[in-house]
Amino acid sequence: MGLDAAAAPAARRRWFKRSSVDEALAGYLFLMPALVSLVVFLLGPILFSFYISFFHFSYLDPQNASWAGLDNYLHLFVDPVFLQALWNTFLYTVGVVPVQTALSLGLALIVDRIRGKTFFRIAYYLPTVTSTVAVSVMFIFIFNPTGLLNQLLALFHIQGPNWLNDPTFALPAVMMIAIWSTAGQFMIIYLAGLQEIPDEIYEAAAIEGASGWKMLRYITIPLLRRTTFLVIVMGMIGTFQVFDTVYVISRGDGGPAGATMTVVLDIFNKAFRDMSMGYASAMAFFLFVIILLLTLLQQWILGREE
């Protein structure tokens, strides 16, 4: 009896020990499908892409890849097509993100209080779930020299430009498409942010005699700072990665006269049209570094404010 009593805790300890190993094993086994797919289809290709960014690597002739060192990265600074693509992408981001953020906040404020809010939420969110290609084709018709927009302008005796074939107007036209199609998505994020602000704060402000504008200025916008940060970061990542709209509108060549050439379109062309996978990989990592730096900068600014 005494012996049994002494043996029982040891057996329990062994059982627990085995059990924790088993648990870990089971856990890893459950993780395995996701882990394997992540490594094989995401992490592996990313690492390989980083590796080949240091080679002159043709997709069709991988055996004869030659070591390029930093050559691919250095060439980015003198490649006129890439520099124009980078400038266009920068302009596009500067044009789209602030307007998109302000518009989505405005829409969220309206939709949050309006009667029939479900209908408006769906209506504004609809462009987000519509295929970008379909949206782009629709806007090709709208921006046609004799399209809807120019006909509308003609009512006010304004001669509209050839939006998509004029280097001055092509990029702004693409910006308009982006703003139209993404505002709904960010509106949903703002709506979630708005619902997290306690009503008591507004009630207290109302008792203090604050007007609607003051409530917006001193309560809503400051309390939505984290949401705004998320919207701006996501917006910037999205705009720096703009591809499908410009691909459809310019038929892949970034025209007119390179006005809609963006970094990702240039990467795509270099990789899949010119078959220069090494150089395209270097461009992709350069873009990654830009996005990372901008995100860190914003995080630092936000952290400093707090």
Place this chain on the structure above:
Amino acid sequence: MLTKKRLLAISSLLSVSAIALLGGEAAASQAKTVHRTHDPVVNLTLGMWSSSPAETKLVQDQLKAFQKIHPNIHVSIRVITGNYLQALQPMLAAHTAPDIFYVDSSYAQQLEAAGVVMPLDSLIKKYHVDLSDFHANLLKAFTWKGQIYGLPKDYNTLALESNPALLAKAGIQHPPKTWEEFTADAAKLKAKGIVPLSFPIDVARFYPFIVDFGGSFYNADKNTITINVPSNVRGMNWFLKNQEQGYLVAPNNQGASWGGEAFAQGKVAMTAEGAWIVPFMQQTAPKMKYEITDFPSLNGRSANMVYTVAYEMAKSTKNPDAAAQLLFFMTGKQALAMTAKSGLAIPSRKSEEGLFLKNWPNYKAFLDGVKDAYPYQFGLSGQDFINAINKAAETGVLKHQSAQLVLQTAEETLNSQKNY
């Protein structure tokens, strides 16, 4: 009785012998069949894009005809949708490409130089393929460093399509035969408020002007691109001047995606497109009367462009002999006679042109154009060159730049892209 018995015995013997003989023959014939069915069965894949269900049907019919001759070679079709070259590249790199597949001349050299397609010279010799039946410029489009990598299946050239009703409004009786005549006609049309000719800012269309004035962008024999040289200035200048004067108008300036669209909408008096415009016009503007005439000559020369597609063989094929037989059949007389009858494309063999014209006489101008046509390809840096020259020309038209500056810009851009 004995006689009867003997007779019976003899007749039985004869019957047995007859049965044995017949049986022997049957057995022999069965043995033959067995021999055929015991030939190793080879499975091949044919890769293609499909511009229409009719094209897929044509290839299926051609394959049926092939399999009647080669019952042991089974061929399945792999229709590659989306961006063809983009989809084909990983297949070639991973050795999973179809055994034979379509290759457009515009990127053929890149595949051939990369060593992913099979040189066909020894197989051409082995199967006695008559190369003289192909137009030399078409064959050259699939020849790299003296070796043939593909046999052309069809081609297309540029012709002039004109709307007689709009020409008549400006008092023009016939479509222009030369580009010099065209400028005179264009002035008359413009005076009547009619846009003369829809013509994109694309080297695939304006290259004949460069050649007509004695210039050249690409030397296929040396695989060299020359842009900013004095001999190219005149042709470039002619093109830019006509764009500036509004005689040649880019389709996207009229809200059209290509010349045929603007032409079908009656927005222009003329356009210069390939034979692909014919089915488009039948579908889009079936009642519109229009003429197809030879692509005009300029400066006494009649250069044209040829856009051609070949069948090439993947180097990774496990059955090069069977694949060669299939490739040679698909580019052979029987298959191309089927193409000629279908009217879907202009067959690449001279011997089938008569049959094609008999069925489709309105395509004559496109066939006329092949004689002095240059394949749409510019070597290993071809894509970079096309981007550079098109972008520079577009900027030149929009900003009214000189031909010299356009060529200089294109050359600088191309040089910055080389080896990357």
